[in-house]
Amino acid sequence: MLYAIFCYNDEDVVFSWSKEQDDAVMAKLDVAHQKLARNGKLGPAVRLMPTTAATTVRKDQEPPLVIDGPFAETKEQLLGFYVVDCSSLDEAVEFTRDLARANPGGAYEIRPVRLYLPGSEMK
Amino acid sequence: MTDPQLDWIDAALTSARPQAIGALLRYFRNLDAAEEAFQEACLRALKNWRQNGPPRDPAAWLIFVGRNAAIDAVRHRGREEALPPDEVISDLDDAEAALAERLEDAHYRDDILRLLFICCHPDLPATQQVAVALRIVSGLSVPQIARAFLVSESAMEQRITRAKRSIAEAGVPFETPGAVERADRVTAVAAMIYLVFNEGYSAGSGEAAQRAPLCEEAIRLARLLLRLFPSEPEIMGLTALLLLQHARAGARFDADGAIVLLEDQDRSLWNRDLIAQALALIDKAMRHNRPGPYQVQAAIAALHARAARPQDTDWAQIDGLYAALERMQPNPVVTLNRAVAVAKVRGPAAALEMIEPLAPRLSGYFHFFGVKGALLMQLGRAEEARLAFGRAIALANTAAEAAHIRMHLDRLMRDSAPGGQAQATP
Numbered sequence: 001m002l003y004a005i006f007c008y009n010d011e012d013v014v015f016s017w018s019k020e021q022d023d024a025v026m027a028k029l030d031v032a033h034q035k036l037a038r039n040g041k042l043g044p045a046v047r048l049m050p051t052t053a054a055t056t057v058r059k060d061q062e063p064p065l066v067i068d069g070p071f072a073e074t075k076e077q078l079l080g081f082y083v084v085d086c087s088s089l090d091e092a093v094e095f096t097r098d099l100a101r102a103n104p105g106g107a108y109e110i111r112p113v114r115l116y117l118p119g120s121e122m123k
Numbered sequence: 124m125t126d127p128q129l130d131w132i133d134a135a136l137t138s139a140r141p142q143a144i145g146a147l148l149r150y151f152r153n154l155d156a157a158e159e160a161f162q163e164a165c166l167r168a169l170k171n172w173r174q175n176g177p178p179r180d181p182a183a184w185l186i187f188v189g190r191n192a193a194i195d196a197v198r199h200r201g202r203e204e205a206l207p208p209d210e211v212i213s214d215l216d217d218a219e220a221a222l223a224e225r226l227e228d229a230h231y232r233d234d235i236l237r238l239l240f241i242c243c244h245p246d247l248p249a250t251q252q253v254a255v256a257l258r259i260v261s262g263l264s265v266p267q268i269a270r271a272f273l274v275s276e277s278a279m280e281q282r283i284t285r286a287k288r289s290i291a292e293a294g295v296p297f298e299t300p301g302a303v304e305r306a307d308r309v310t311a312v313a314a315m316i317y318l319v320f321n322e323g324y325s326a327g328s329g330e331a332a333q334r335a336p337l338c339e340e341a342i343r344l345a346r347l348l349l350r351l352f353p354s355e356p357e358i359m360g361l362t363a364l365l366l367l368q369h370a371r372a373g374a375r376f377d378a379d380g381a382i383v384l385l386e387d388q389d390r391s392l393w394n395r396d397l398i399a400q401a402l403a404l405i406d407k408a409m410r411h412n413r414p415g416p417y418q419v420q421a422a423i424a425a426l427h428a429r430a431a432r433p434q435d436t437d438w439a440q441i442d443g444l445y446a447a448l449e450r451m452q453p454n455p456v457v458t459l460n461r462a463v464a465v466a467k468v469r470g471p472a473a474a475l476e477m478i479e480p481l482a483p484r485l486s487g488y489f490h491f492f493g494v495k496g497a498l499l500m501q502l503g504r505a506e507e508a509r510l511a512f513g514r515a516i517a518l519a520n521t522a523a524e525a526a527h528i529r530m531h532l533d534r535l536m537r538d539s540a541p542g543g544q545a546q547a548t549p
Binding site for chain 1: 130131134135137138139177179180181339343346347349350353354359362399400403404407410
């Protein structure tokens with residue numbers, strides 16, 4: 001089963017990290033990534049820019065309304081996501097535990113993937 | 124003993140600070156009281172969060188605990204009653220949720236804006252605005268700020284005390300601002316954030332490491348302002364401008380600490396992550412079709428950032444953007460910067476013709492003579508160029524600037540005109 005794992009955290013906190021703190025977290029996360037990647041189970045992963053860079057297109061009217069900012073104003077923001085190939089939810093939970101140990105705070109949302117389009121190689 | 128949670132707690136306290144102090148300031152209407160209450164709340168958070176884990180909403184927790192602690196302290200002084208034990212405040216779940224809901228309303232934005240705005244009081248000289256913002260909003264310690272400004276701790280303590288007295292005497296504006304007043308506040312706060320950045324950015328190589336945190340703090344404040352006003356293209360422009368300038372930090376000085384000109388910088392040392400963030404913000408700002416000085420300056424910086432090699436720089440467009448900036452902000456320094464682009468597009472004679480009328484207003488300005496010398500050199504007027512460079516060295520504000528002109532002079536002498544390069548700012 002493919003799972004998408006969405007990473008939520010308070011971006012005020014994450015963007016208060018010094019470069020050293022950020023690098024340290026990324027290095028720790030990389031250890032967790034490698035564990036999965038070695039078994040060919042790690043698909044695309046994305047780290048997003050802050051929600052201040054986001055634009056929302058509301059399609060409940062015609063033409064759709066373009067608004068600055070994220071879809072939802074929440075305490076914790078969507079900061080990135082993974083696509084992983086796990087044999088069970090338990091395995092996916094185990095992976096997010098590794099991630100959480102490397103980068104405490106916030107939450108991960110695990111969602112089984114319904115349709116996966118790998119897309120083309122981007123340059 | 125290291126505590127892995129301490130980093131997290133530290134980051135949470137830092138990021139919650141503007142909102143928490145802003146709200147406490149609204150309750151107490153007194154900056155000292157708000158700061159004391161926040162301090163007390165932080166002490167309790169260090170103890171409590173390590174035991175009980177992080178609260179769902181750190182800012183709400185700090186506001187709630189800070190306000191109660193201050194009220195308890197007043198009661199304590201009045202009736203010699205024992206303070207409540209910490210366990211009583213350790214489970215805040217319901218109260219916290221109620222408070223968090225109230226924080227969702229409009230107060231949140233105006234609280235932070237007010238806190239930023241009181242640092243921009245027009246009676247405060249620029250350096251005091253910056254110092255007091257770093258102390259109150261960012262929570263840097265007096266020794267940290269003193270180090271960044273290269274002054275003694277006692278001098279900085281005095282400066283901040285004086286600034287806070289001016290703020291108290293001026294009276295903090297507590298009424299909820301109207302739309303026009305809010306826009307004015309945002310403009311003043313944006314200028315103050317740019318000042319914080321420039322305090323860090325204008326440092327020489329010896330001080331750059333000590334002062335870099337000021338640039339990072341300014342970027343954090345700009346992002347905070349942008350989250351409060353997500354549809355303000357000028358705040359997008361300001362944030363992009365700071366990101367683009369900071370992206371070059373690693374390339375601005377060589378191993379010996381000498382200034383490296385923009386066109387000589389190793390572009391592989393530019394921070395592509397910051398540049399990408401800035402370009403995304405500029406894209407968003409452009410959609411609004413409401414250009415302003417920060418957006419134009421960011422667009423100029425972006426053209427430099429987009430050029431893979433110096434010779435790929437789109438100088439014609441930079442010239443056009445400076446012309447737009449001149450119309451928005453008529454200012455001899457803008458014209459001087461434009462002349463650098465004009466020299467690239469139409470040649471040094473046209474650029475020299477453009478800056479000569481600025482002489483009366485820029486007769487005390489280091490960069491004016493630096494650019495003038497470089498242009499004269501390119502035109503083969505070596506003797507006049509040497510005179511201009513001499514004036515520049517005499518007007519240099521720092522040893523690094525003087526050294527930079529000497530290097531510039533040496534290089535132009537070596538290259539021999541024409542073909543030298545004019546550059547207003549590194």
